[in-house]
Amino acid sequence: MKKPVSKTDVRARLQRETERFLNQGGRVQAIPQGISGREPGNSNPFVAHTLFCEPEVKRTPVPEVVAAIEARRKSLLKTSTPGKRPPTPRPHRKTIYDDFGEPVRRVWVDK
Secondary structure, three states: OOOOOOHHHHHHHHHHHHHHHHHOOOOOOOOOOOOOOOOOOOOOHHHHOOOOOOOOOOOOOOHHHHHHHHHHHHHHHHHOOOOOOOOOOOOEEEEEEOOOOOEEEEEEEOO
């Protein structure tokens, strides 16, 4: 079974790769906050797509369809088989304790 990679291992690997990059002459460029990571000339058409740009569409009210669905649902509820009856209450044994928490006796009690 393959051992899962822990966060410590990932951090160590990233640290080694960063050190190797810097030792080979690489430079880290500081980018000011608020500047996008996308290049202006190379935009992805899916990312650039504006959401909700279509005009508002008028919806057609359909109260008769909703009423028919509700009537069908209610008729199905009425014709379904009834559920189980609740169980009849049966006597159960209750233990009587004294002031110190010791059992004194057991009695049968109706619910």
